[in-house]
């Protein structure tokens with residue numbers, strides 16, 4: 001469902017972050033993106049939701065070339081892709097329920113559907129009982145679960161996460177990982193950039209290693225492959 | 229498996245509009261200082277625009293009235309026979325550049341005078357001091373002077389009267405005034421727009437996080453923009469309220485004062501209605517325009533959607 005053909009990305013400052021990348025990802029896969037700092041992992045992820053546009057090459061989501069997708073259509077692409085970040089990106093003035101509902105309100109879903117869906121995902125991430133609390137009253141792991149709930153509340157086909165456990169202690173990181181696997185089991189493609197060696201080596205999935213803007217390794221059930 | 233999801237939803241739902249209104253009002257309350265500053269700037273600008281429009285439109289009206297009325301009053305020498313009068317009339321109407329001649333006896337003149345100035349003037353009916361006259365119009369009002377000289381040269385003409393030279397001066401003045409006014413108003417419009425765009429920028433910066441997430445989860449560009457456009461529009465509308473009120477008040481006083489004094493004159497001011505509705509609509513539209521334009525400047529620069 002996602003294909004990249006010779007994707008090349010040069011930032012305006014001249015740095016080449018992706019150097020002719022080729023990859024194919026099927027619906028329902030679970031993928032780790034690994035590699036040293038500055039390798040181009042975040043850039044790779046940003047391509048998928050069109051935060052960045054390839055400088056050249058083709059990039060397809062559901063057979064649609066998103067490299068040339070009109071800006072006007074980008075919101076429609078983003079409704080198919082849930083994104084999770086290291087820093088959660090929650091709105092501090094809204095409570096847990098409102099933060100998740102926000103994602104559906106701004107794409108104009110029906111209020112009745114919003115309520116139902118938000119309660120479902122809060123249940124899934126185990127925060128139904130904290131729906132009225134504010135982000136500042138939650139632990140890091142809980143905040144990340146809110147942001148995961150928000151990313152999947154619209155039932156996207158793909159969930160991408162850029163170092164989702166980067167700010168969490170090891171214990172909490174495992175909770176988040178369990179959640180991702182559950183979401184993946186339900187049929188959602190999960191793509192996760194990570195530096196967490198322990199998780200990658202324990203929960204085996206396809207590993208794509210990027211170095212210097214190129215895929216240097218792509219192994220189903222592979223290991224992390226770098227020193228701690 | 230062509231992707232259905234690509235279809236952009238365009239229909240704006242009512243509850244979405246309610247949400248946008250609510251958001252835009254919230255920002256206005258939140259940035260109270262910038263709101264105040266930009267509304268004041270719009271107020272000053274539109275007040276000047278309003279007064280300027282009042283003056284210019286009325287001067288235009290006066291000039292038009294006068295121009296259409298550049299009528300020469302040709303006084304026929306006392307005691308001219310009816311035959312001579314008829315002869316004069318055909319001579320004058322045959323002159324090049326004359327559009328129309330209209331004969332009026334001194335009795336008719338007196339009736340007009342009584343109508344204009346009051347019953348007291350009836351006492352002149354005993355011995356009418358007025359002249360028989362022709363009212364003559366030139367085809368081109370600018371040619372009035374030449375035609376007048378030609379007519380004055382005829383026999384049995386006492387004198388020819390018209391508003392010598394005043395009209396040209398009025399037109400010159402009008403043009404100069406209009407240019408100065410337009411430059412001034414443009415400068416003020418830009419200041420007001422700049423202040424509005426600054427206010428909107430502050431709102432955008434204050435809500436950076438929210439905007440980022442909206443875009444991330446797939447809100448359409450219009451969904452992101454509309455609250456800011458509305459906010460700009462409110463600033464423009466708020467700024468037009470005082471000018472509309474003051475201009476209406478001012479003009480009602482002006483017409484109240486001038487109307488009775490101008491009865492029977494060659495020119496009149498524009499009637500209070502519907503003129504004041506047109507001016508109010510203009511002020512409001514300019515307010516809305518400044519507001520929306522100001523927000524667009526910031527949206528383009530800081531929202532990048």
Ligand SMILES: Nc1ncnc2c1ncn2[C@@H]1O[C@H](COP(=O)(O)OP(=O)(O)OP(=O)(O)O)[C@@H](O)[C@H]1O
Nearest residue numbers: 011012013015017036037038039040041042043044
């Ligand atoms: N917006 C940007 N403008 C210019 N250069 C950028 C931008 N974003 C990233 N880069 C550069 O592109 C290269 C790849 O960056 P990227 O963020 O994709 O790396 P990464 O693999 O995610 O690293 P990390 O593991 O540290 O997050 C780096 O050299 C970085 O400096």
Ligand SMILES: [Mg+2]
Nearest residue numbers: 041042043162
């Ligand atoms: Mg990164």
